[in-house]
Amino acid sequence: MPVTDRPYHHGNLRTALLAEAERTVRERGVQELSLRELARQVGVSHGAPRRHFPDRQALLDALAEAGFARLGAELRIAIDGAGEEFEARLHATAAAYVRFATRDAALLELMFASKHGKQSGALHEAADRAFSVMLELIEQGQAEGILDHGEPERVGLVLFATIQGIAALVSSGMVDAEQLDELVADATAHFVRGSHAAA
Amino acid sequence: MPVTDRPYHHGNLRTALLAEAERTVRERGVQELSLRELARQVGVSHGAPRRHFPDRQALLDALAEAGFARLGAELRIAIDGAGEEFEARLHATAAAYVRFATRDAALLELMFASKHGKQSGALHEAADRAFSVMLELIEQGQAEGILDHGEPERVGLVLFATIQGIAALVSSGMVDAEQLDELVADATAHFVRGSHAAA
DNA sequence: CACCATTGTTGCCATAGTCTACATTGTTGC
DNA sequence: GCAACAATGTAGACTATGGCAACAATGGTG
CATH class of the missing domain: 1.10.357.10 (Tetracycline Repressor, domain 2)
Structure with a gap:
C-alpha cells in the first residue's frame, strides 16, 4: 500500500469541508467554489463530499x-x-x-x-x-x-x-x-x- | 446548403443575446445562465457570443x-x-x-x-x-x-x-x-x- | 466473528467555458 | 467592379465541473 499518512476515513470531513469552503468563499467568491477542488484541498477524492452534501447547493446551505x-x-x-x-x-x-x-x-x-x-x-x-x-x-x-x-x-x-x-x-x-x-x-x-x- | 431561414450573419446578435439572457436571469437566476444554451436559444453556434462578449463576465457586466x-x-x-x-x-x-x-x-x-x-x-x-x-x-x-x-x-x-x-x-x-x-x-x-x- | 451501515474511491457522462483554426459576409479603397 | 481586409459566425478540441453508479475499506453491533 502507498505511504499515505491519512487514514481511509478522514474523521470529520464535513467540518473540514465547511472550513475550507468558507475560506475559499471569502477569498475568491461563491462562483469559484468547486466541490472537486475542495476535495483536493482537503485531501479526499472528488466523490467523497457527496456523502455529506448531496449536491453543491446543500453545501452552500450549510455554509449559510x-x-x-x-x-x-x-x-x-x-x-x-x-x-x-x-x-x-x-x-x-x-x-x-x-x-x-x-x-x-x-x-x-x-x-x-x-x-x-x-x-x-x-x-x-x-x-x-x-x-x-x-x-x-x-x-x-x-x-x-x-x-x-x-x-x-x-x-x-x-x-x-x-x-x-x-x-x-x-x-x-x-x-x-x-x-x-x-x-x-x-x-x-x-x-x-x-x-x-x-x- | 441546408434550408436555413437564418442568414449567416444574425444582424444584431448582441441585442438578441442580451434580451434572452435577461429573460433567463429573471426566470432561472444568474447561476443557470449558460453561454452555450443562450447561443442555442438564439440559434447561433456556441462560439458566436464570444465575438460580442469575450467571456461570461463580460455578458454579466453588460446585463448589469x-x-x-x-x-x-x-x-x-x-x-x-x-x-x-x-x-x-x-x-x-x-x-x-x-x-x-x-x-x-x-x-x-x-x-x-x-x-x-x-x-x-x-x-x-x-x-x-x-x-x-x-x-x-x-x-x-x-x-x-x-x-x-x-x-x-x-x-x-x-x-x-x-x-x-x-x-x-x-x-x-x-x-x-x-x-x-x-x-x-x-x-x-x-x-x-x-x-x-x-x- | 459475521453482517451491515457509513464513508471514501474510481470511473463515467453530459455540459460548460474558453481557445484556435477556418468559413462566410460586409466594407472600403483603388 | 473587385481585391484586400475587418467583422462576424462555425466547428472542433481541451480542460474542468457536477452528478451518478459501482466498488472498496472501515467501524460498529448482534
Missing part, C-alpha cells in the same frame, strides 16, 4: 447556516461589550453587522440568497437566532422610551433594512470603506431621531 | 449596465408621474425601486455584485445616471425644508440604503410580499421624520 451562527455570535459579543446605554448598544450592533458584511461579503450574499428551497428549516432557525439580538435591542429601546412603541418586528425591520442596505452599498463598492463609519453613525442617529416617540 | 439603464428609466417615470409634492414623489420612487428589485431580483443582485473589475467605467456611469433621480429628489426635499441640509449624497445614502435593504429583505424571502407596501411606507415616513430639520 454556519454563517448565521457566527453572525449571531458576533452581534452578541458586540452588544454585550457596549455597556448598558441604548444608543451605544445600537451603534455597536450596527457596526458589528457591517463589519461582518464587509469581511464576509460573499458569505452574506449566500446567506441572503433566495435559493434555499426545501429544508430551509434549520437555516431559518439560525437566522432567527442571529436576529434575536436585534429584536432584544429594539425592545430595550422601546422600554426606555427612546423608540416608538409598536411591534418590535416592524420597527426592527426598518432598522435592519438600513443596516443591511449599508452593507450592500459598501460591499458593492459604491461606498468607500472610509465613509463607512460615518455612514453607520449617520444611519443609527437618523433611525433614533425618526423613531423617537413622535406626536 | 442595461439593468441600471432600465432602473433609471423606471424611477424617472415613477417620480414624474407622482405630481409635485415631495412626499408623494419620495414614496413613488421608493415603491418603484422595490418593485424593480422584486421583479428582477437576480438582475439587481448582478448589478450590485462586486465582480465588476476592470472597465467598469460604463457601468458606473449607468449607475450614476440611475441614482441621479434620487439625488434630485433629495435636493427638492432640502429646498422645501423638509429634509436636513447637508451634502445630498450623504443624506441620500441613508435613504438609498434603507430602500435597498428593504429590497434585499423581500427578495430573500425574509419579508412577505404582503408586508412590502407597509414596510415601504414605514421606511419613507421614518426617513422624513428622522430628517426633518432637527434642532
Whole structure:
C-alpha cells in the first residue's frame, strides 16, 4: 500500500469541508467554489463530499447556516461589550453587522440568497437566532422610551433594512470603506431621531 | 446548403443575446445562465457570443449596465408621474425601486455584485445616471425644508440604503410580499421624520 | 466473528467555458 | 467592379465541473 499518512476515513470531513469552503468563499467568491477542488484541498477524492452534501447547493446551505451562527455570535459579543446605554448598544450592533458584511461579503450574499428551497428549516432557525439580538435591542429601546412603541418586528425591520442596505452599498463598492463609519453613525442617529416617540 | 431561414450573419446578435439572457436571469437566476444554451436559444453556434462578449463576465457586466439603464428609466417615470409634492414623489420612487428589485431580483443582485473589475467605467456611469433621480429628489426635499441640509449624497445614502435593504429583505424571502407596501411606507415616513430639520 | 451501515474511491457522462483554426459576409479603397 | 481586409459566425478540441453508479475499506453491533 502507498505511504499515505491519512487514514481511509478522514474523521470529520464535513467540518473540514465547511472550513475550507468558507475560506475559499471569502477569498475568491461563491462562483469559484468547486466541490472537486475542495476535495483536493482537503485531501479526499472528488466523490467523497457527496456523502455529506448531496449536491453543491446543500453545501452552500450549510455554509449559510454556519454563517448565521457566527453572525449571531458576533452581534452578541458586540452588544454585550457596549455597556448598558441604548444608543451605544445600537451603534455597536450596527457596526458589528457591517463589519461582518464587509469581511464576509460573499458569505452574506449566500446567506441572503433566495435559493434555499426545501429544508430551509434549520437555516431559518439560525437566522432567527442571529436576529434575536436585534429584536432584544429594539425592545430595550422601546422600554426606555427612546423608540416608538409598536411591534418590535416592524420597527426592527426598518432598522435592519438600513443596516443591511449599508452593507450592500459598501460591499458593492459604491461606498468607500472610509465613509463607512460615518455612514453607520449617520444611519443609527437618523433611525433614533425618526423613531423617537413622535406626536 | 441546408434550408436555413437564418442568414449567416444574425444582424444584431448582441441585442438578441442580451434580451434572452435577461429573460433567463429573471426566470432561472444568474447561476443557470449558460453561454452555450443562450447561443442555442438564439440559434447561433456556441462560439458566436464570444465575438460580442469575450467571456461570461463580460455578458454579466453588460446585463448589469442595461439593468441600471432600465432602473433609471423606471424611477424617472415613477417620480414624474407622482405630481409635485415631495412626499408623494419620495414614496413613488421608493415603491418603484422595490418593485424593480422584486421583479428582477437576480438582475439587481448582478448589478450590485462586486465582480465588476476592470472597465467598469460604463457601468458606473449607468449607475450614476440611475441614482441621479434620487439625488434630485433629495435636493427638492432640502429646498422645501423638509429634509436636513447637508451634502445630498450623504443624506441620500441613508435613504438609498434603507430602500435597498428593504429590497434585499423581500427578495430573500425574509419579508412577505404582503408586508412590502407597509414596510415601504414605514421606511419613507421614518426617513422624513428622522430628517426633518432637527434642532 | 459475521453482517451491515457509513464513508471514501474510481470511473463515467453530459455540459460548460474558453481557445484556435477556418468559413462566410460586409466594407472600403483603388 | 473587385481585391484586400475587418467583422462576424462555425466547428472542433481541451480542460474542468457536477452528478451518478459501482466498488472498496472501515467501524460498529448482534
